[in-house]
Amino acid sequence: MSDDEADPELLDFLRQHFQKSSLAPPIPETHVLEDAEYIYDNAIDVALDSQATSAAAAMIYDQMQKKGYSTKTWASHDFHPQAKDETTVDFIFTLDLLNFSFWSEREAEERFAIEYKGKTWTGYKSLVAALQRALDEDIPITSSDFWQNENECTEEVLRHVFRSATDEEIPLFDERVKCLREAGQKYQCSFTKCIEAANRSAPALVNLLAADFPCFNDVALYDNRKTVRFLKRAQICVADIWAAFDGEGYGQFDDIDKITIFADYRVPQILNALGCLWYSPRLQSTIVQKRVIESGDSWELQLRGCTIWCAELIRREIMRKHPSAKINAILIDFFLYDTMKDREASGDEEIPHHRTRSIWY
Numbered sequence: 222m223s224d225d226e227a228d229p230e231l232l233d234f235l236r237q238h239f240q241k242s243s244l245a246p247p248i249p250e251t252h253v254l255e256d257a258e259y260i261y262d263n264a265i266d267v268a269l270d271s272q273a274t275s276a277a278a279a280m281i282y283d284q285m286q287k288k289g290y291s292t293k294t295w296a297s298h299d300f301h302p303q304a305k306d307e308t309t310v311d312f313i314f315t316l317d318l319l320n321f322s323f324w325s326e327r328e329a330e331e332r333f334a335i336e337y338k339g340k341t342w343t344g345y346k347s348l349v350a351a352l353q354r355a356l357d358e359d360i361p362i363t364s365s366d367f368w369q370n371e372n373e374c375t376e377e378v379l380r381h382v383f384r385s386a387t388d389e390e391i392p393l394f395d396e397r398v399k400c401l402r403e404a405g406q407k408y409q410c411s412f413t414k415c416i417e418a419a420n421r422s423a424p425a426l427v428n429l430l431a432a433d434f435p436c437f438n439d440v441a442l443y444d445n446r447k448t449v450r451f452l453k454r455a456q457i458c459v460a461d462i463w464a465a466f467d468g469e470g471y472g473q474f475d476d477i478d479k480i481t482i483f484a485d486y487r488v489p490q491i492l493n494a495l496g497c498l499w500y501s502p503r504l505q506s507t508i509v510q511k512r513v514i515e516s517g518d519s520w521e522l523q524l525r526g527c528t529i530w531c532a533e534l535i536r537r538e539i540m541r542k543h544p545s546a547k548i549n550a551i552l553i554d555f556f557l558y559d560t561m562k563d564r565e566a567s568g569d570e571e572i573p574h575h576r577t578r579s580i581w582y
């Protein structure tokens with residue numbers, strides 16, 4: 222049918238629609254979830270148990286309700302900053318630049334630890350304590366101007382900031398210094414400008430971090446055929462901002478539910494303990510015997526991808542049963558991490574986790 226025969230109103234509608242859609246900005250996506258599903262569909266050493274996953278969804282929902290899990294839980298953790306201002310943005314950016322790889326080969330009492338406020342702190346909490354201790358000592362450790370100033374921010378000062386209460390130093394010290402030096406040169410040294418550039422889109426901010434800060438660009442080549450994105454520290458950085466600000470101010474995002482759980486070594490550990498994640502005999506014995514799995518190894522990517530996908534199935538099951546629940550992957554993740562830490566604190570040491578040394582998580 223030629224143009225002059227077509228309905229003029231229909232033509233006008235189509236012109237307007239296609240013109241609008243071609244001009245409409247693309248909807249920001251991180252592609253982490255679709256890559257996780259791809260890994261799950263192709264994994265041979267990691268499997269999900271649907272019954273356990275469904276049971277875990279019920280337990281997680283029930284416990285989150287009982288504990289009143291919400292963004293407000295974030296500020297309740299030891300030494301997390303309380304101010305709803307730029308100082309907290311700077312603290313979180315610094316924190317999540319360095320929020321990786323605290324596991325140790327040493328015995329518990331010999332592993333890297335930070336002494337602060339009369340106690341010794343290990344793992345993620347050792348990082349939070351080290352940053353707060355430095356600020357108490359008037360070292361501007363959360364200032365990107367400081368990180369760039371190699372006369373003031375010397376290696377000696379940074380070794381002082383991360384000085385250990387034991388004779389094990391913080392893992393990957395040199396890599397952490399590199400993360401700080403590199404990050405100081407972007408966005409006029411202000412993370413708030415990076416947040417503003419994302420126009421209240423969480424995936425857009427994740428993508429900006431991954432594009433403009435190489436140390437946030439947590440991607441890998443899966444089975445030599447597909448680049449898969451995990452973007453763990455970029456996602457947890459956005460999630461920490463969202464939670465610290467209760468979804469307002471710097472933490473206001475219109476699409477925060479597009480953020481997935483953060484593929485580290487704690488979430489697979491708790492999902493395995495709950496019977497949701499199952500490993501092939503060789504992978505299981507590697508993890509139980511605490512043998513290192515190299516960063517980028519297929520086993521590692523299967524663990525990370527299947528963890529993200531398993532958590533998504535848990536989220537979907539919770540929302541299927543409780544459509545009005547104010548729960549997203551971030552809060553599920555925070556709950557799972559905290560639950561794993563509680564179990565560890567109550568002596569549940571024998572739950573093994575995989576050991577990969579990298580800056581990605």
Ligand SMILES: Nc1nc2c(c(CN[C@H]3C=C[C@H](O)[C@@H]3O)cn2[C@@H]2O[C@H](COP(=O)(O)O)[C@@H](O)[C@H]2O)c(=O)[nH]1
Nearest residue numbers: 298320321322323344345346483485486487555558582
């Ligand atoms: N998936 C996920 N991974 C998380 C966290 C956190 C801490 N977030 C706090 C903020 C709100 C939450 O309620 C938490 O209290 C640290 N990690 C990762 O774990 C590892 C450190 O482990 P360990 O050595 O045992 O402390 C390391 O890779 C670190 O990057 C999380 O929330 N989710």
